[in-house]
Amino acid sequence: MKELVIISGKGGTGKTSITGAFAALAGNSVLADCDVDAADLHLLLKPRIIQKHDFYGGSRALIRNELCTDCGKCREVCRFDAIEIRGPVSPHRQKTYQVDPVACEGCGLCAYFCPAQAIQFDPALNGEWYISGTNYGPMVHAQLGMAEGNSGKLVSLIRQEAKKIAEEEKIENLLIDGSPGIGCPVIASITGADQVLIITEPTLSGLHDLQRVAELTRHFHIPAMVGINKWDINEELTGEITRQAEELGLTMAGKIRYSRAVTEAQVKQMPIVEYTNDGISQDIRELWQVVMGELNKS
Amino acid sequence: MKIAVASGKGGTGKTTIAVNLAYVASHAGERIALLDCDVEEPNAHIFLKPKIREKHSVGVLIPEVDQKKCTLCGKCGEICQYNAIVSLPKKVLVYPELCHSCGGCALVCPEQAVAEISREIGKIEQGQAGHIWFAHGILNIGEIMSPPMIKAVKHAAPPAELIIIDAPPGTSCPVIEAVRGVDYTILVTEPTPFGLHDLKLAVGMLRTLEINFGVVINRSDLGDQGVREYCDENSIRILAEIPDDRRIAESYSRGEIICESLPEYQSIFKTLIQTVVAKTGNKLKARA
Ligand code: SF4
Ligand code: SF4
Numbered sequence: 205m206k207e208l209v210i211i212s213g214k215g216g217t218g219k220t221s222i223t224g225a226f227a228a229l230a231g232n233s234v235l236a237d238c239d240v241d242a243a244d245l246h247l248l249l250k251p252r253i254i255q256k257h258d259f260y261g262g263s264r265a266l267i268r269n270e271l272c273t274d275c276g277k278c279r280e281v282c283r284f285d286a287i288e289i290r291g292p293v294s295p296h297r298q299k300t301y302q303v304d305p306v307a308c309e310g311c312g313l314c315a316y317f318c319p320a321q322a323i324q325f326d327p328a329l330n331g332e333w334y335i336s337g338t339n340y341g342p343m344v345h346a347q348l349g350m351a352e353g354n355s356g357k358l359v360s361l362i363r364q365e366a367k368k369i370a371e372e373e374k375i376e377n378l379l380i381d382g383s384p385g386i387g388c389p390v391i392a393s394i395t396g397a398d399q400v401l402i403i404t405e406p407t408l409s410g411l412h413d414l415q416r417v418a419e420l421t422r423h424f425h426i427p428a429m430v431g432i433n434k435w436d437i438n439e440e441l442t443g444e445i446t447r448q449a450e451e452l453g454l455t456m457a458g459k460i461r462y463s464r465a466v467t468e469a470q471v472k473q474m475p476i477v478e479y480t481n482d483g484i485s486q487d488i489r490e491l492w493q494v495v496m497g498e499l500n501k502s
Numbered sequence: 503m504k505i506a507v508a509s510g511k512g513g514t515g516k517t518t519i520a521v522n523l524a525y526v527a528s529h530a531g532e533r534i535a536l537l538d539c540d541v542e543e544p545n546a547h548i549f550l551k552p553k554i555r556e557k558h559s560v561g562v563l564i565p566e567v568d569q570k571k572c573t574l575c576g577k578c579g580e581i582c583q584y585n586a587i588v589s590l591p592k593k594v595l596v597y598p599e600l601c602h603s604c605g606g607c608a609l610v611c612p613e614q615a616v617a618e619i620s621r622e623i624g625k626i627e628q629g630q631a632g633h634i635w636f637a638h639g640i641l642n643i644g645e646i647m648s649p650p651m652i653k654a655v656k657h658a659a660p661p662a663e664l665i666i667i668d669a670p671p672g673t674s675c676p677v678i679e680a681v682r683g684v685d686y687t688i689l690v691t692e693p694t695p696f697g698l699h700d701l702k703l704a705v706g707m708l709r710t711l712e713i714n715f716g717v718v719i720n721r722s723d724l725g726d727q728g729v730r731e732y733c734d735e736n737s738i739r740i741l742a743e744i745p746d747d748r749r750i751a752e753s754y755s756r757g758e759i760i761c762e763s764l765p766e767y768q769s770i771f772k773t774l775i776q777t778v779v780a781k782t783g784n785k786l787k788a789r790a
């Protein structure tokens with residue numbers, strides 16, 4: 205089984221559209237959407253949900269007002285400004301303490317130190333994850349709750365489940381839509397993968413972000429390739445990125461032209477290679493051939 | 503007044519909007535600060551080209567165990583919710599990248615064997631870009647904790663009439679940290695199914711946080727009507743629309759400020775800043 209993660213450094217470079225196209229070209233692979241903050245792959249692949257699971261990423265504190273003696277210890281130990289003081293509730297109670305669930309980091313100190321045992325500290329429901337069927341193979345994806353954290357843990361969970369399915373069903377390729385940036389969810393999506401494909405664009409921001417994300421893949425010793433999307437928007441920078449990719453030790457995997465068909469296909473909710481056979485789909489096919497070649501070598 | 507520019511989906515033009523707003527406001531004589539809080543991939547400096555005057559390191563506290571004082575009682579490992587400190591039969595181990603700096607291990611250690619030391623996670627650079635005071639945070643490669651970095655960038659801001667925050671993309675911890683405490687958030691989106699889906703998540707986040715917001719539609723002549731219909735149905739104000747102009751894309755690719763290279767777009771940004779300022783009930787001293 206080979207695991208390919210498609211990431212981008214900079215957001216909005218077309219990584220999800222390309223992952224969707226790869227899914228269609230691969231025919232049968234296991235798909236995983238690890239861009240849990242802004243999961244969009246399902247909009248192209250139209251998964252039919254088979255299993256639904258709750259995701260508990262960490263715990264969260266809750267003050268039981270009737271037991272609280274208003275001593276203020278919790279507020280003193282909390283380093284995340286998550287304990288708020290609320291005004292008088294009755295003539296006998298000048299103030300009460302409350303946890304701001306969004307600010308709570310789930311460290312548990314308040315519950316540990318509360319002298320009145322007034323703080324409940326239970327696993328918090330952070331979202332849901334799904335195992336689905338698509339026309340292109342099984343898919344694992346998730347939905348993080350509103351303003352919830354723990355995205356890194358959710359990413360690790362999705363990858364683990366997707367791998368399990370690939371092994372059980374003996375499916376050769378695992379395609380993962382990663383997240384933008386270089387932080388927690390990205391690290392969780394690439395550690396231990398066989399290959400990373402970085403999709404960038406020929407803009408100064410794209411180049412800058414590529415340098416950062418290439419440093420990240422090197423830091424974790426993961427072989428990485430680059431694809432330049434919308435390469436014809438700035439040919440000069442495309443040349444510069446190609447040159448720098450080599451210096452950064454990245455394999456140049458291909459270039460994709462700019463086309464409004466990408467958005468049209470998205471509106472029609474289908475992978476671009478099924479929407480059109482024009483130039484852009486040819487570009488993506490060529491990119492896929494190179495990527496497959498590298499993946500099989502690794 | 504603090505305004506954040508955010509978006510659920512990446513690459514919708516958040517940085518372009520933030521930079522151009524700062525540009526028009528500073529040209530109207532305001533004291534502006536721009537804080538680039540996209541610490542994983544900061545890009546605003548590419549457009550503003552600030553002169554960096556100061557650099558400093560940002561650290562978080564992690565435990566350091568004095569193995570001589572430690573009796574291997576295991577209390578530190580018990581309280582830590584993140585497996586960042588583990589008491590083994592012969593030794594206590596610390597995994598610095600996993601530590602959330604809650605301070606619990608130092609508090610519970612009965613032998614006072616745990617000290618807290620600072621560990622660098624990134625750097626802040628600050629300086630001046632024309633009339634705009636500028637700061638950005640750069641998270642070190644391999645670090646997972648961007649929220650403390652974002653908090654530090656927000657702390658670095660000088661007193662200014664208008665602080666514009668370029669937030670990271672997404673809807674989880676880093677974005678929440680970036681928009682916490684702002685007066686208004688501008689959500690940038692694209693009129694596409696991806697744009698709409700991620701916009702809904704961002705709206706959910708801001709409503710949970712009780713932060714006022716409005717929407718800017720970028721590349722507005724692409725895609726479909728989904729975003730507009732959604733905004734209508736949910737009484738969300740569309741603050742501005744920016745067309746899909748190839749000249750904007752090219753100018754962006756070269757790292758230029760749109761209002762400078764394509765001055766005909768200045769009026770969109772001037773109107774946008776006035777609308778937002780009026781929404782927050784604030785007044786700027788000059789007529790932008
Ligand atoms: S520590 Fe416990 S008793 Fe004291 S204020 Fe907090 S919740 Fe109430
Ligand atoms: S669990 Fe930790 S972060 Fe949450 S309120 Fe208690 S002390 Fe604060």
Ligand code: SF4
Binds near residue numbers: 584587603608
């Ligand atoms: S400071 Fe908190 S998170 Fe860090 S090791 Fe100690 S208990 Fe764990």
Ligand code: SF4
Binds near residue numbers: 567575612
């Ligand atoms: S709590 Fe203190 S004494 Fe106990 S194992 Fe941890 S460091 Fe050692």
